[in-house]
Amino acid sequence: MARGRKRKAGKRLPCGKRSRAENRKDVMATALEARRRHYGVSAAQAKDERLGSALGRLAFAGYISGDQYAAGENYGEIIARNRAIMGLPMDQPRSVTGILINEGIFGGGAPDPDPELVAKVRKQAAAAILVLKAADSDAPGITGRKPSVLVHAAVCHDADALHWGPADMRQLCHGLDALCRLFRLR
DSSP, X not given: OOOSSOOOXXXXXXXXXBOOOOOHHHXXXXXXXXXHHHXXXXXXXXXXXXXXXXXXXXXXXXXXXXXXXXXXXXXXXXXXXXXXXXTOOOSSOSSHHHHHHHTTSSSOOOOOOOHHHHHHHHHHHHXXXXXXXXXXXXXXXXOSSOHHHHHHHHHTXXXXXXXXXXXXXXXXXXXXXXXXXXXXXX
């Protein structure tokens, strides 16, 4: 009779230790199962990459159009690039490594970017922010939060917007429409 507890099932290395390496298929299966549970979708629908973000879930559910989704994604990329170029921390780091980089503890020694690139990124970010501020002033009906706040929350902070009220959804769509015009998506 063997001493100790029973061996756990699974692949093992030649030395006898359990292998920790999960293959890509196992990792994807775990992610798809979680999406199915959390969002109540079928296995085929869980493969849709839009379910990975709050804005994508709005597009998946049909609350916003494909153009509005693309405009929101462009806005998110521009704002993230602007924050990186200006040396500001990410809005929402997705990992502990991201937090450590933000605090300058690790990996923060990047060379200074090209001044022309800085000017270009700042100009793009300023244009996007200006368009959203203009959407705040010409928003239909003043009920609910401002379009600029809602777009930034849904895109940059990944706030779950599926349960927002109808007034907030109208304002969000108004802000995304303004971004569509800026990015010439319609």
